[in-house]
Amino acid sequence: MPFVITSPCIGEKAADCVETCPVDAIHEGPDQYYIDPDLCIDCAACEPVCPVSAIFQEDFVPEDEKDFIQKNADFFKK
Template sequence: MAFVITSPCIDEKAADCVETCPVDCIHEGEDQYYIDPDTCIDCGACEAVCPVSAIYQEDFVPEEEKTFIEKNRAFFQK
């Protein structure tokens, strides 16, 4: 998984990241957006346009946001 969307996105869902993603790997969930780890090409376009700074490369997700790594994986295992 290249990028993860974290808590600032909850109930925000500005969608700037969706419009910017060149491979359409960002999907809308009930309370936030999620990045498909199998489709993401690690380009970083989404991170640069997120108005609430909710997107991180997986290795740089802040400690207090690490639960969102598993939340993202679980979303795509449905």
Template sequence: MAFVITSPCIGEKAADCVETCPVDAIHEGEEQYFIDPDTCIDCGACEAVCPVSAIFQEDFVPEEEKDFIAKNRDFFNK
């Protein structure tokens, strides 16, 4: 189970999470960052430093943000 970046990141892209990720799982998209579910080690370091609280463990993504789980996976399946 990986972490997922949701809508508060759109347009924000503070990048604190990128610098914190120990396995370089976070990649920049056009509007936001995405976490590679195959690389993420589920450590939670990114969640702790996100200034806009956009990062959630996949099982705890708020209902209204669930579409970001698929958006995240699709970003890496191009």
């Protein structure tokens, strides 16, 4: 999974990242946005435009936000 959206996005939904994504990999969930790991091309376009700094490369997700890696993966298993 190239990029992960973490807790600062919960309830935010500004959608700057959605508009920036060149492959439409970011989808709206009930509480936040999620990045489809099968569609993401690892371009990083979404990361700098996030107004709440919620997007991280998977390897750089803060320790206290690691559960969002699985939460993101689970969202696309539905």
